[in-house]
Amino acid sequence: MSEGAPKSLPIVTTSGRSPDLRALVSDGVENRPGVYRFTGPRGEVLYVGKSVRLRSRLLAWLRPTGTGRGESKRAELTRLAWGIEWEYVPNEFEALLRELRLIRGFRPRFNVRHRKERPFAWIRLSGGRAPRLVATRSPAAGARGLLGPFPAGRDLPEVLRDLAFATGVRDCPDTTPMHFSDQLDLLGAGIQVEPACIRGDLGSCPAPCAGRCSAETYRKGVDEAIAFLEGRTEAPLERLLARMTEASAAREFERAAHWRDRTEGIRSLRARVRAFEEDRGRLNFAYRPSEPGGVEGRWGYLIVRGQVRTRFPWPDGPDPEVSAAITRSPAAPASSLSLGEREELFLVARWFRQNPGELEKTEPLGALAPPTTLPRALE
Numbered sequence: 001m002s003e004g005a006p007k008s009l010p011i012v013t014t015s016g017r018s019p020d021l022r023a024l025v026s027d028g029v030e031n032r033p034g035v036y037r038f039t040g041p042r043g044e045v046l047y048v049g050k051s052v053r054l055r056s057r058l059l060a061w062l063r064p065t066g067t068g069r070g071e072s073k074r075a076e077l078t079r080l081a082w083g084i085e086w087e088y089v090p091n092e093f094e095a096l097l098r099e100l101r102l103i104r105g106f107r108p109r110f111n112v113r114h115r116k117e118r119p120f121a122w123i124r125l126s127g128g129r130a131p132r133l134v135a136t137r138s139p140a141a142g143a144r145g146l147l148g149p150f151p152a153g154r155d156l157p158e159v160l161r162d163l164a165f166a167t168g169v170r171d172c173p174d175t176t177p178m179h180f181s182d183q184l185d186l187l188g189a190g191i192q193v194e195p196a197c198i199r200g201d202l203g204s205c206p207a208p209c210a211g212r213c214s215a216e217t218y219r220k221g222v223d224e225a226i227a228f229l230e231g232r233t234e235a236p237l238e239r240l241l242a243r244m245t246e247a248s249a250a251r252e253f254e255r256a257a258h259w260r261d262r263t264e265g266i267r268s269l270r271a272r273v274r275a276f277e278e279d280r281g282r283l284n285f286a287y288r289p290s291e292p293g294g295v296e297g298r299w300g301y302l303i304v305r306g307q308v309r310t311r312f313p314w315p316d317g318p319d320p321e322v323s324a325a326i327t328r329s330p331a332a333p334a335s336s337l338s339l340g341e342r343e344e345l346f347l348v349a350r351w352f353r354q355n356p357g358e359l360e361k362t363e364p365l366g367a368l369a370p371p372t373t374l375p376r377a378l379e
């Protein structure tokens with residue numbers, strides 16, 4: 001779908017600082033879905049918003065300032081604004097999408113945050129000779145071993161430590177020197193011979209800090225941790241469960257409860273990581289939203305793995321060749337989605353979750369199954 005306004009739906013501009021923007025809006029703006037921008041004296045975009053009733057929304061911005069919540073922002077914005085631009089869109093869904101894309105493009109100063117999101121996180125591998133598992137809320141593009149995003153609470157670092165424990169991955173600071181056993185001759189004398197923390201003595205870490213494992217042995221632990229989060233192995237769970245069973249058999253119930261909680265923690269973490277991918281896989285369909293007043297929509301949207309790939313006139317349907325090429329092309333893995341693409345994915349998922357009746361206006365895309373349940377992980 002084009003980022004610009006559709007040609008048949010022209011942008012209308014009021015330039016210059018009019019003494020009566022209200023009158024201009026009242027006379028020139030229609031009450032239908034659209035997106036608007038407040039601009040400054042140099043044409044810079046100060047704020048982007050959307051509404052299903054554009055004129056009413058703009059008039060609400062321009063009414064005399066009161067004293068309620070949000071009034072100071074409104075007063076400052078309307079004081080600084082020199083112009084208003086707006087464009088019409090056919091329906092609320094497209095207004096949401098267009099607003100998101102404009103905010104992403106302009107980053108207006110008054111759109112501090114597009115919306116309040118649940119806290120999401122990614123898991124990545126740290127750099128260095130012996131990488132460890134790290135939780136992050138803002139991954140760098142191209143970060144290694146990236147998994148997510150998924151809903152994450154404050155307990156994430158602790159759960160990652162438990163997973164590191166179960167897989168033999170270190171969790172010490174990156175400043176700890178590492179010396180693999182197969183590289184000792186290259187490094188010469190003077191290395192530390194005792195592990196720098198108790199995990200090396202307890203056997204939950206192969207202690208690369210003391211040259212007690214090869215690079216390959218250490219790498220196996222890292223690979224297993226990633227494989228577990230991707231649902232390819234149960235080994236870390238089985239190891240923690242074995243400790244729980246052992247403690248239980250010895251009637252050490254407090255210790256058994258400790259291992260049970262650890263087991264549940266990493267199981268739940270994996271479920272959250274996997275749910276994201278599964279939810280994304282459900283968002284494959286052609287969608288025909290209604291227009292104001294429940295009028296049948298003139299436009300359809302091709303949605304593939306949560307991304308709006310194109311818009312097409314309904315009921316002609318998308319160009320069959322374009323549609324086939326789009327649905328055949330593999331969607332990018334979640335880890336490599338840009339920030340904008342991730343925001344759009346959450347927007348699409350939220351739209352169908354908050355408006356479950358809209359799923360009835362979707363049709364399957366070829367072999368891709370339409371959704372039967374609502375996305376949960378993308379809340």
Ligand code: SF4
Nearest residue numbers: 172196197200205209
């Ligand atoms: S044993 Fe060494 S490498 Fe392992 S976590 Fe402790 S300090 Fe780090």
